[in-house]
Amino acid sequence: MRTAWDLFRDMEDLRREMDRAFRNFGLPRWTSPITRFAFLPGEAARVYPLLNVSEDEHNIYVEALAPGLDTASLKISVVQGQLSISGEKPGLNGGVPREAYHRNERAAGRFVREITLPVEVDQEKATAEYKNGILLVTLPKSEAAKPRQITVKVG
Amino acid sequence: MTETTIPAKSAQKGDLATTREESRYLVPAVDIYENEEGLVVAADLPGVDKDGVSVHVENGILTIQGKSAWKPLGTAFLEEFGLMGYFRQFELPGEVDQGKIGGEFKNGVLTIRLPKAEKAKPVSIQVKAN
Numbered sequence: 001m002r003t004a005w006d007l008f009r010d011m012e013d014l015r016r017e018m019d020r021a022f023r024n025f026g027l028p029r030w031t032s033p034i035t036r037f038a039f040l041p042g043e044a045a046r047v048y049p050l051l052n053v054s055e056d057e058h059n060i061y062v063e064a065l066a067p068g069l070d071t072a073s074l075k076i077s078v079v080q081g082q083l084s085i086s087g088e089k090p091g092l093n094g095g096v097p098r099e100a101y102h103r104n105e106r107a108a109g110r111f112v113r114e115i116t117l118p119v120e121v122d123q124e125k126a127t128a129e130y131k132n133g134i135l136l137v138t139l140p141k142s143e144a145a146k147p148r149q150i151t152v153k154v155g
Numbered sequence: 156m157t158e159t160t161i162p163a164k165s166a167q168k169g170d171l172a173t174t175r176e177e178s179r180y181l182v183p184a185v186d187i188y189e190n191e192e193g194l195v196v197a198a199d200l201p202g203v204d205k206d207g208v209s210v211h212v213e214n215g216i217l218t219i220q221g222k223s224a225w226k227p228l229g230t231a232f233l234e235e236f237g238l239m240g241y242f243r244q245f246e247l248p249g250e251v252d253q254g255k256i257g258g259e260f261k262n263g264v265l266t267i268r269l270p271k272a273e274k275a276k277p278v279s280i281q282v283k284a285n
Contacts, residue, residue, distance in 0.1 A: 009160070012179060050236040056229035063228070065236045067201040067263030092197060095255030096188045102156055105184040106199055118232050133263015134225065 048111045049085070049135070053118070057147065060121055060139040064113070067133030068106075074130070076137060078123040083137065086112040119145040156187055156194065157246045159216060180242040183219065189218050191277075193251065193270040201263040210267060214251050217245045219265065227229040250275030 016152045049066040064085055073089040089109035121139040186197040196217070200208065202225035209220045221241035227234075247253070251269045258267040 041164045047235075051233060052227070052231065052236060052247065053228040053233040054231045059229075061228045065201050065238075067199040069262065071262075092186060092188070092195075096190075100188045100190065101196070102187040102189065104186050104188075106197060108185075115233075130262070132204050132224070133199070 005070060030034040047113070048107065048112060051113065051115060053115065055118070055141075058140060060117055060119065060141060062115070062137040063075050066135055067131070067137070069130065069133075071130055073110075074128075074135070076126075077122065078117070078139065081117045081120065082114055083117055083139070084112065084114045085137070086110070087133070113122070121145070140155075156248060159244050159246045174235070180240045181238070182243050183221070183241045185219075185243065187245075193268065194248075196265075196267040196269065198241075198243070198265045198267075199263060200241050200260075200265050203241065203259055203263065208265060210256075210258055210265070212247065212256060214247070215247045215253075217247050217267070217269075219243050219267075221265075 032077050049064040051065075052061075052065075053061040054061045062085075063085060066087075066089065068089055070088050075085075077084050088110045089108050117139065120142040122142045123139070125140045126137060128135060130136075170233045183198045183200050185199075186195075188195055196219075198219055200219075200221040202223040203221035204224045207222035207224055209218075211218050219241065223238040223240055225238040227237075245270065250271050252272040256267065258265060260266075
């Protein structure tokens with residue numbers, strides 16, 4: 001017996017098909033809740049690595065989805081509010097001949113990605129951490145960019 | 156190696172909420188190649204930590220599963236990816252020695268080595284010439 005019929009898995013498969021069909025519709029992907037979670041090698045090969053940028057009160061966080069990086073090749077720099085991440089994702093060790101592959105879906109090679117940061121940051125205090133294939137760059141906001149509480153005097 | 160999809164056992168539990176949760180998964184990108192020793196499978200599972208990876212073989216089906224420990228940070232400006240669990244299955248060819256399967260997990264990349272059984276390895280035959 002192969003499978004018990006699983007409604008949710010079938011629905012998930014249908015959702016994937018829809019994602020594929022509507023992928024090139026020109027809207028930024030993160031605007032649609034349906035495509036928000038799409039993560040496919042074809043897409044990632046064009047823009048690499050995929051980034052998430054978020055903030056809290058003190059920091060700007062940039063997360064890059066980049067498994068299997070050669071950490072020695074990673075270069076991260078901030079110049080005038082532009083964050084640049086470059087590096088290399090090495091191919092499989094020892095250069096496997098093409099004919100030995102059954103499947104080759106994982107991209108490899110060099111990459112550069114630049115983004116403009118939404119607020120001014122204190123680049124001297126920036127830190128980066130690479131864990132479980134995700135690169136997290138933490139950029140403390142500069143004093144001028146932090147929210148300030150203004151007290152109102154009642155006179 | 157053929158890809159197959161058989162619902163994970165955990166997805167058959169009665170509780171609707173959990174079933175739903177487990178059904179939303181990503182398909183990890185894989186590389187599969189063959190060398191003299193056997194097959195090597197490399198899968199990208201970013202956001203999964205060591206304890207979240209599970210690889211098992213049952214009835215000739217290799218199942219790769221990963222539980223993502225990733226959580227969004229703060230308020231988002233730009234959101235290009237979201238991570239959930241990973242799930243993918245492959246049917247193993249008969250000549251894999253299932254007792255000797257080994258693997259490692261580093262920087263979000265899972266590498267599984269599937270050695271060929273002795274009987275499937277190439278044997279060179281000496282030809283005597285008179």
